[in-house]
Amino acid sequence: MYPLKFENIYFEKIWGGRDLENFRDNLPEGNIGESWDVACHPHGTSVVSNGKFKGIKLDELIKLKGDELLGTQIPKDWFPLLVKLINAKDKLSVQVHPNDKYAKEVEGEMGKTEVWYVVDAFEGANLVVGTKDCTKEEFKKAIESGNFDNLMNKVYVNKGDVYFVKSGLIHAIGEGVIIAEIQQNSDTTYRVYDYNRGRELHIDKALDVVDLNLRGEKSRGLKLEGDGYSKTYYCLCENFALELYDINKSLKECSDIERFYIFTVVDGEGEIIYKDGSEKIKKGDSLMIPAALGSYEIKGNIKLLKSYVPNVYKAQKEIINNVMC
Missing domain, CATH: 2.60.120.10 (Jelly Rolls)
Incomplete structure (x- = not known):
């Protein structure tokens, strides 16, 4: 075995941009919002780009190499992690992720807890991590009115900042950042508000899983x-x-x-x-x-x-x- 590199899996997003070109030369056309860099999910699976196993998909390599690749204590039936780079030129939706129990029952996959590392921060770079003190009733009224700004815990960020985003925490990646996101291997997101961009919202599910007691704070390390x-x-x-x-x-x-x-x-x-x-x-x-x-x-x-x-x-x-x- 040897250190494995993978082909980048790119996704165009309405909030994406071209900032990954600052250090990559393989971006496709369009506003690229996400690069899945280590992935083994039905929505995208990595392909080895170097060495003896070049061209082999990660799920196939897991079947072939098992413990040698993943380790003796890692289950082989579901790859546990998903590693992304996210480039936000515009703000993402206000959203929340379910925990494992809810996600398995409702979506048939794992929940999503994640951590963000700010790779690059441009002018005005910001994140939303949790809410200011508000009740569930105030939160519901904000959903109905679309008046979220006064409830959101918006923080301005610098290169190298780290934030832990637990399932149940309301959050949003703001404009002007490149984020390295390490997360559970899940693609389940419940949008609460999307700035009238016409995409599907998931209000009922979001209200099921949101935990307004969670607070998002910068990790000191x-x-x-x-x-x-x-x-x-x-x-x-x-x-x-x-x-x-x-x-x-x-x-x-x-x-x-x-x-x-x-x-x-x-x-x-x-x-x-x-x-x-x-x-x-x-x-x-x-x-x-x-x-x-x-x-x-x-x-x-x-x-x-x-x-x-x-x-x-x-x-x-x-x-x-x-x-x-």
Whole structure:
């Protein structure tokens, strides 16, 4: 096995733009809103773009390599993560996602909890994360009137900001951002308000799943300094963990036979070196570290997000041990 790259799966959106061209040269025509970079979903499945398995779809490779690819503790019947880059030139709809229980019963797939990392922030870049203090009745009246602005918790953001978006949290990506989004493998979104753009709304389902007690706050993270790199732990839940590696020389580590990793480059460039070769990586690239890869080294002046499905107890223990060292 080796670090896997994938073809980008692009989606045109009415709120999309062309900002991904700042670091990619393969955009199709149109206002591109989403790039699914590691995906194994009925609405889009990644195809390997490098090495021995080039041209093979991710679901086929999972059947072929099983534990070697995903790890011994990751179920093989449903790939757990979806990694995207989102370019918003205009604001997205005000929306909410269901939890696993509701989504399985109503939609036949997983719920959606996600985390956002701001890759680039342009003038006026903003997000909506939760509401200001409001009751369910006030929220219903806002839906009926379309007067949402005074209820939304709108925050202006900078490059490198991180926000955890739990299922049930009202949210919206505002204009002027490129977001790296790591989420549960689900494509279920309930739109509450869409600025009169004529798309379908899902009011009843949204009211079923919204939790107005949830608050969206910027993740502060826990940063640890190493020799030639720093590592920041941003979120840890049963669905995924997110860490940021800021490397100015190199970092060495080993894969985990129990689980795969996904790296998403959010700035700079470098290379990943493993037993049988190396792979150059740059801003906008995502690659998958198979569970059976073994030792590898990342060199360069580069920032990468590392996402994976954790053993929460083991991950907590690792964080505590690192803090106490």
